[in-house]
Amino acid sequence: MHGIAAGIRSPFIAFAPADHARPAPRLSPINQRRLKVFNANRRGVWSLWIFLILFILTMFAELIANDRPLVVSYKGELLFPVLVAYPETKFGGFLAETIYRDPFISDEINANGWMIWAPIRYSYNTVDESLTGAVPSKPSWLQTPEERCAFYPAGVADPSCNIGNFHWLGTDDQGRDVLARLIYGFRISVLFGLILTVLSSIVGIGAGALQGYLGGWVDLTAQRLIEIWTSVPSLYLLLIISSIIAPSFWVLLGILLLFSWTALVGIVRAEFLRARNFEYVAAARALGVSNFKIMTGHLLPNAMVATLTFMPFILAGSVTTLTALDFLGFGLPVGSPSLGELLSQGKDNLSAWWLGITGFFTVSIILTLLVFIGEAVRDAFDPRKTFAGRQ
Amino acid sequence: MSGPLLQVDDLHVDFATEHGQMHAVRGVSFDIQPGQTVALVGESGSGKSVTALSVLRLLPYPAASHPKGRILFNGVDLLGADGRGIRAVRGNAISMIFQEPMSSLNPLHTVERQVSEALILHRGMRRAAARVRTIELLTEVGIPNPESRLDDFPHQLSGGQRQRVMIAMALANEPQLLIADEPTTALDVTVQAQILELLMSLQKKRGMAILFITHDLQIVRRMAEITHVMTEGKIVESGTTEALFANPQHPYTRKLLAAEPKGDPPSPAADAPVLVSAEKLRVWFPIKRGFLRRIVGHVKAVDDIDITIRRGETLGLVGESGSGKTTLGRALLRLIGSEGRIVYLGKDIEKLSWGAMRPLRKDMQIVFQDPFGSLSPRMSVAEIIAEGLAVHAPQLSPAERDAKVVQALTEVGLDPEARFRYPHEFSGGQRQRVAIARAMVLEPKFVVLDEPTSALDMSVQAQVVDLLRDLQRRHNLTYLFISHDLRVVRALANELMVMRNGKVVEHGPARDIFAAPQSDYTKALMAAAFAVEAAPSPEVAQ
Numbered sequence A: 001m002h003g004i005a006a007g008i009r010s011p012f013i014a015f016a017p018a019d020h021a022r023p024a025p026r027l028s029p030i031n032q033r034r035l036k037v038f039n040a041n042r043r044g045v046w047s048l049w050i051f052l053i054l055f056i057l058t059m060f061a062e063l064i065a066n067d068r069p070l071v072v073s074y075k076g077e078l079l080f081p082v083l084v085a086y087p088e089t090k091f092g093g094f095l096a097e098t099i100y101r102d103p104f105i106s107d108e109i110n111a112n113g114w115m116i117w118a119p120i121r122y123s124y125n126t127v128d129e130s131l132t133g134a135v136p137s138k139p140s141w142l143q144t145p146e147e148r149c150a151f152y153p154a155g156v157a158d159p160s161c162n163i164g165n166f167h168w169l170g171t172d173d174q175g176r177d178v179l180a181r182l183i184y185g186f187r188i189s190v191l192f193g194l195i196l197t198v199l200s201s202i203v204g205i206g207a208g209a210l211q212g213y214l215g216g217w218v219d220l221t222a223q224r225l226i227e228i229w230t231s232v233p234s235l236y237l238l239l240i241i242s243s244i245i246a247p248s249f250w251v252l253l254g255i256l257l258l259f260s261w262t263a264l265v266g267i268v269r270a271e272f273l274r275a276r277n278f279e280y281v282a283a284a285r286a287l288g289v290s291n292f293k294i295m296t297g298h299l300l301p302n303a304m305v306a307t308l309t310f311m312p313f314i315l316a317g318s319v320t321t322l323t324a325l326d327f328l329g330f331g332l333p334v335g336s337p338s339l340g341e342l343l344s345q346g347k348d349n350l351s352a353w354w355l356g357i358t359g360f361f362t363v364s365i366i367l368t369l370l371v372f373i374g375e376a377v378r379d380a381f382d383p384r385k386t387f388a389g390r391q
Numbered sequence B: 001m002s003g004p005l006l007q008v009d010d011l012h013v014d015f016a017t018e019h020g021q022m023h024a025v026r027g028v029s030f031d032i033q034p035g036q037t038v039a040l041v042g043e044s045g046s047g048k049s050v051t052a053l054s055v056l057r058l059l060p061y062p063a064a065s066h067p068k069g070r071i072l073f074n075g076v077d078l079l080g081a082d083g084r085g086i087r088a089v090r091g092n093a094i095s096m097i098f099q100e101p102m103s104s105l106n107p108l109h110t111v112e113r114q115v116s117e118a119l120i121l122h123r124g125m126r127r128a129a130a131r132v133r134t135i136e137l138l139t140e141v142g143i144p145n146p147e148s149r150l151d152d153f154p155h156q157l158s159g160g161q162r163q164r165v166m167i168a169m170a171l172a173n174e175p176q177l178l179i180a181d182e183p184t185t186a187l188d189v190t191v192q193a194q195i196l197e198l199l200m201s202l203q204k205k206r207g208m209a210i211l212f213i214t215h216d217l218q219i220v221r222r223m224a225e226i227t228h229v230m231t232e233g234k235i236v237e238s239g240t241t242e243a244l245f246a247n248p249q250h251p252y253t254r255k256l257l258a259a260e261p262k263g264d265p266p267s268p269a270a271d272a273p274v275l276v277s278a279e280k281l282r283v284w285f286p287i288k289r290g291f292l293r294r295i296v297g298h299v300k301a302v303d304d305i306d307i308t309i310r311r312g313e314t315l316g317l318v319g320e321s322g323s324g325k326t327t328l329g330r331a332l333l334r335l336i337g338s339e340g341r342i343v344y345l346g347k348d349i350e351k352l353s354w355g356a357m358r359p360l361r362k363d364m365q366i367v368f369q370d371p372f373g374s375l376s377p378r379m380s381v382a383e384i385i386a387e388g389l390a391v392h393a394p395q396l397s398p399a400e401r402d403a404k405v406v407q408a409l410t411e412v413g414l415d416p417e418a419r420f421r422y423p424h425e426f427s428g429g430q431r432q433r434v435a436i437a438r439a440m441v442l443e444p445k446f447v448v449l450d451e452p453t454s455a456l457d458m459s460v461q462a463q464v465v466d467l468l469r470d471l472q473r474r475h476n477l478t479y480l481f482i483s484h485d486l487r488v489v490r491a492l493a494n495e496l497m498v499m500r501n502g503k504v505v506e507h508g509p510a511r512d513i514f515a516a517p518q519s520d521y522t523k524a525l526m527a528a529a530f531a532v533e534a535a536p537s538p539e540v541a542q
Helices: A002-013 A029-040 A042-059 A103-112 A178-214 A216-230 A234-244 A249-260 A262-275 A279-286 A291-328 A339-348 A353-381 B048-055 B083-089 B111-123 B127-140 B159-171 B189-206 B217-223 B241-246 B251-257 B325-332 B354-361 B381-392 B398-411 B416-420 B428-440 B458-475 B486-492 B510-515 B520-531
Strands: A071-074 A077-079 A113-116 B006-017 B020-032 B037-041 B070-073 B094-097 B177-181 B209-214 B226-231 B234-240 B274-289 B294-310 B314-318 B339-344 B364-367 B446-450 B478-483 B495-500 B503-509
Touching (some): A178 A249, A178 A291, A178 A353, A234 A291, A249 A291, A291 A353, A339 A353, B020 B234, B037 B048, B111 B127, B127 B159, B177 B189, B209 B217, B226 B241, B251 B458, B274 B478, B294 B495, B294 B503, B398 B416, B486 B510, B486 B520, B495 B510, B503 B510, B503 B520
Parallel strands (some): B314 B478, B364 B446
Antiparallel strands (some): B006 B070, B274 B294, B274 B339, B495 B503
């Protein structure tokens, strides 16, 4: 069938639509066509919107789930506890930092003004002192009002036993609100994944570009080194390193970067190897254009197609890696909100089914959204689909 | 059986595109009698290949459709046939050979497997019988020692041999009709002549009909009995080849016939200063074998060549593919490594570093063969042309740079408004003009033209040749014109150099060589190019 393809391509070139005297378009025609293909994939577009909405919402996690009120009016003074840490002395207490959930403080404020809470009155590390039963405790809407309000002196009638103090997804085994931890955990996972993806893409593209463009000994040596490097069992090494160094967010990022940058080297290198023999690259060399300019101006755009196609999948992979490390207890520092830790709690407390189910659904929804977006991006950059309308 | 073998009746072909239906073929009718050779002639985009592919329903359906028309083969409508019916015809009663023999053969199958596939499929032959028949076929298409070639892969064959294998595959089931879609366009002139000769002798022997698709009028004149001229999806003129060439009626036919590159080459003063010269120029590519990659020999692409180009002249460099002419051109511009002395305006440049060469790049430019590959698809025409200006005239303001781009586009005969568009929106000829503008905007002194016309339609070739000559006169340019097409070279070059296997075979004033070629190789080239005749001598490639 090769021959047929070669035979029928040529007659159509002269038919390429050429609308004359058009101003320079904002998007090049090929990108417009890609956007069209992307938009045609409804599943991908929906996934992108859902993911973006979740991402933007969780960026403002402090305004959604917080154990400090958003605005407080106390004795005629307008305070913003969500932004400023006020000492408790301000409200007649003695602690260095105010605990607004303390009935003493909240009564004091309500008596002398008012306060507006976030929809969820817990942060990721807030331990709910009002729980009377055993932790992990059930989602509040599965409890009777009496169970829910057992802690409060006035029982069901107590004004503190309200919807803001609901645990929508229950609590974990330390009495922390699962939904609050989920919101913060989603944010940290996605941010971690994004930063790791961008950094490893930068390193990977740089390395692949140099290998592909220079070729020869540079390429040969670097390829062998990468082969050795990628055959190192990275998960074990990660476990060893993170048991020696106490892993903070950035340390963990650095360790994972050591191994994830190789993902893109292969395709970028292949694109550069292929494209450096194009005649327009030879033409640029004949014009005296410098190597750096040729690489960035002529070759990189070619490699970007493959790179952008891979990125959502790398992002999904990064989220998975972080979750796996957290699950094993070698990830983010103890107490950080993390999806892996939620899963591991679910494993330890099988009777508290809301932990495992929440963790499972969150991780699978994130990964599914990312894969759907990735598929749509891949379609958009697929030359067969991009040019399908023209053949 | 009486009546035509193939009857195409009011054929329409539409393609669904994002801009709506595109009518590629609009009402084509013609007949082919048994044993007849019929040619469809036209330029790219005329619908001739689409017409031919419709016969076997090889178009990309469902994007393609036939709103109207019938194709009757021995009285059976092929357009209405079901999948089984059409497959019984394909490769059996009607065979097809394509333009590009490398991509038409499966690179992972041996010659035997490819040829015998059709035999086993349609004839139900056993392997051993198919093997015998394959050897017979390969002998028939003129492959020497066919037994030893059976286990070869396509990349081990030369271009001409690959096309011969393609023909053997097509002939395997003794077709009544052979559709040849530009079968020689990708081949050297001498090989082209041999393949055409082979097709004619096979046709005579087997009495099969041939539908010949080509843009090359010389081939038509030599091959076809009946010629149909196509443009914009319609047949505009038909007739016996002789009558059509003697007395063309339709203006388009006349334009095609008049499209041969014409005009006289420049005649610079004999004492014009030498612009570029090289002594004992040598480009050898090492052949490495074995585990330690020892160098066991060299491919001598350019082998001790002396060359002198005077200011204002055009040196034509001709030779078949693989003769080293492109390598020589690139070595002179120091785009690839070479040994030997290269002098530009009295200055030795062979030792200059890449950086030290940069100021000289402004003076020495190159235009490439493939106008589709030599322009970056991601840059607008303005960006493509201004790229060199950014290197060599960084002091220019954006407005001045834009003015230069406009001037260059006007000079090559393009609308300056075109500078905001992207290469894919242009035709081949227009793209080649953009490539020329990119070189010209730097106001070079010396331009290497590496087959700038060979990817273009005949009428466009003539226009580009006129443009190049016009630019040369206006700016006193010096050209090194590399081509395998002697007709174009004759219109442009005043000096001629014939290369073969990295060596110069003949060198002298173009007029003298065209009038009386000295070496056998040059004679064979000229016979193949001007009369489409295969040389009897063993001089030329297979």
